[in-house]
Amino acid sequence: MSSNSYRGGPASRCKSKKKKKKRGGAMKKMTTEQGAAFRSVTEWAFLGSQSSFPSSVDAAASFVVDEIGIQKSLGRGGQRLVFELHCHSKFSDGSFSPSKLVERAHSNGVKVLALTDHDTLEGIPQAVEAARRFNIKIIPGVEISTIFTSRSEPLWEEPVHILAYYSSCGPSRFEDLDKLLSDIRKGRFFRARSMVEKLNKLKLPVKWESVARIAGEGVAPGRLHVALAMVEAGLVENQKQAFDRYLFDGGPAYSTGREPSSEETIQLVHDTGGVSVLAHPWVLKNPTTIIRSLKEAGLHGLEVYRSNGCLSAYSDLADTYDLLKLGGSDFHGRGHCESELGSVNLPVIALHDFLQVARPIWCGAIRGSLESYANDPSDMNLARITRFGRIQAPKRGLDDISREEDLIKCCMNSWLTVDERQNVNIEAIQSKYSVISIH
Ligand SMILES: [Zn+2]
Numbered sequence: 051m052s053s054n055s056y057r058g059g060p061a062s063r064c065k066s067k068k069k070k071k072k073r074g075g076a077m078k079k080m081t082t083e084q085g086a087a088f089r090s091v092t093e094w095a096f097l098g099s100q101s102s103f104p105s106s107v108d109a110a111a112s113f114v115v116d117e118i119g120i121q122k123s124l125g126r127g128g129q130r131l132v133f134e135l136h137c138h139s140k141f142s143d144g145s146f147s148p149s150k151l152v153e154r155a156h157s158n159g160v161k162v163l164a165l166t167d168h169d170t171l172e173g174i175p176q177a178v179e180a181a182r183r184f185n186i187k188i189i190p191g192v193e194i195s196t197i198f199t200s201r202s203e204p205l206w207e208e209p210v211h212i213l214a215y216y217s218s219c220g221p222s223r224f225e226d227l228d229k230l231l232s233d234i235r236k237g238r239f240f241r242a243r244s245m246v247e248k249l250n251k252l253k254l255p256v257k258w259e260s261v262a263r264i265a266g267e268g269v270a271p272g273r274l275h276v277a278l279a280m281v282e283a284g285l286v287e288n289q290k291q292a293f294d295r296y297l298f299d300g301g302p303a304y305s306t307g308r309e310p311s312s313e314e315t316i317q318l319v320h321d322t323g324g325v326s327v328l329a330h331p332w333v334l335k336n337p338t339t340i341i342r343s344l345k346e347a348g349l350h351g352l353e354v355y356r357s358n359g360c361l362s363a364y365s366d367l368a369d370t371y372d373l374l375k376l377g378g379s380d381f382h383g384r385g386h387c388e389s390e391l392g393s394v395n396l397p398v399i400a401l402h403d404f405l406q407v408a409r410p411i412w413c414g415a416i417r418g419s420l421e422s423y424a425n426d427p428s429d430m431n432l433a434r435i436t437r438f439g440r441i442q443a444p445k446r447g448l449d450d451i452s453r454e455e456d457l458i459k460c461c462m463n464s465w466l467t468v469d470e471r472q473n474v475n476i477e478a479i480q481s482k483y484s485v486i487s488i489h
């Protein structure tokens with residue numbers, strides 16, 4: 051079975067044909083299938099956690115779901131397992147630093163957090179560091195800006211955001227992904243400058259310096275930053291007006307950047323050991339055409355859950371094209387008209403299905419990074435393993451090989467279950483080691 055192949059069980063489907071399904075209402079005990087899924091997801095979420103598996107997760111009060119299968123603890127000693135799979139920090143257009151974001155996630159009960167900044171993985175190490183204090187698991191993620199071009203009508207293009215989720219080890223072939231992301235970021239500078247020029251031609255004196263200052267040092271400016279500069283200069287009343295009048299897709303001051311094609315990006319996510327998910331398909335003008343083409347390119351999933359529940363139209367598209375059904379809050383910390391961090395949890399079956407697809411892919415990526423290091427124990431290959439987490443190698447009185455073995459063991463224990471460790475065949479990799487030194 052290819053890693054892409056996925057059959058959504060009936061329990062993961064929206065039960066209503068209404069456009070928006072409201073959450074809440076009656077709560078009930080999990081079915082046997084949901085219970086098994088919940089246990090398996092929980093085991094993964096607490097792998098390598100500093101505190102042992104919380105016994106409260108096992109309490110009967112934890113095994114309760116609402117009518118669409120989202121776990122809801124009854125609060126009598128139960129524990130909720132909340133995933134947040136879509137949010138932004140200051141490293142793109144969010145308001146919070148990654149550590150503040152993690153802190154907020156913790157207060158909102160999030161146990162697994164994917165940081166998905168636009169076109170950058172720069173915030174991940176800070177998020178991982180902060181997450182250690184709160185016992186939260188971080189999924190390294192990124193939301194990649196791409197352009198979909200219709201094959202039949204090449205003049206028709208649409209911006210498409212692809213979420214990519216990676217193992218704790220991060221992307222394999224990191225440099226390839228990093229190059230793609232840095233090209234996009236350069237393109238964003240070019241695009242923001244071009245939008246400022248267009249506004250200036252429309253006799254709206256927005257200054258490039260203000261846009262760059264608002265975005266912050268090292269942050270690639272986006273439309274939001276241009277809109278904020280317009281508000282600051284008193285040219286529009288608020289961000290919404292800036293978008294509605296000038297910056298909307300195809301608007302008088304709209305410019306495209308240098309985004310890669312959606313299909314090419316999905317291929318690269320696949321090649322670097324990631325899971326690709328189409329973000330907010332409800333903003334697309336031609337979702338069906340796009341989803342069909344992206345599925346052919348290897349897309350794994352579709353966002354169908356948002357704060358107001360499951361969107362049936364997209365859930366049906368996910369069924370038609372055999373795609374995972376995911377979602378998240380897309381939290382930016384803007385403080386208004388925005389879903390709260392951790393407010394879009396997913397049905398336990400959807401979380402389980404996600405991990406069923408993701409974990410073999412992530413295991414493959416981890417194995418790839420370990421093998422590269424075993425074949426060539428260079429600092430660069432060590433960085434591939436430790437990029438998104440300071441793996442604590444023991445320091446006292448051990449020779450280099452023992453230290454190196456301990457390092458690998460430490461990674462394995464926190465990233466993989468016993469079965470996965472066997473599948474990765476770590477012993478075979480270890481047998482390749484010769485004298486390796488860690489600096
Ligand atoms: Zn987006």
Ligand SMILES: [Zn+2]
Binds near residue numbers: 136137193329
């Ligand atoms: Zn987003």
